Amino acid sequence: MFVVQTNMRVHPTENTNHTRKRNKKYHCLFCGEEVEQLPRHLYSIHADEHDMIQILASTDSSQRSRLLTKLRSMGNYKLVFFKAA
Numbered sequence: 001m002f003v004v005q006t007n008m009r010v011h012p013t014e015n016t017n018h019t020r021k022r023n024k025k026y027h028c029l030f031c032g033e034e035v036e037q038l039p040r041h042l043y044s045i046h047a048d049e050h051d052m053i054q055i056l057a058s059t060d061s062s063q064r065s066r067l068l069t070k071l072r073s074m075g076n077y078k079l080v081f082f083k084a085a
């Protein structure tokens with residue numbers, strides 16, 4: 001059974017028109033660590049995971065991007081779901 005939170009808020013970035021700040025954090029699906037640059041973390045720490053092997057083997061950049069987005073969403077979802085439980 002899923003818990004729907006209607007008051008859920010997403011932390012926004014603090015970008016301005018001239019600078020890009022990477023202070024938005026993402027949660028790793030595999031270790032639960034909070035990281036700023038998730039693809040770098042996944043490539044360096046979790047390169048031996050099944051999902052990462054599929055991403056690393058992919059030669060299509062759009063497919064690789066789609067799979068990374070899926071892992072990022074699943075990591076953030078896992079954090080919200082297990083915090084609520």
Ligand SMILES: [Zn+2]
Nearest residue numbers: 028030031033
């Ligand atoms: Zn991790």
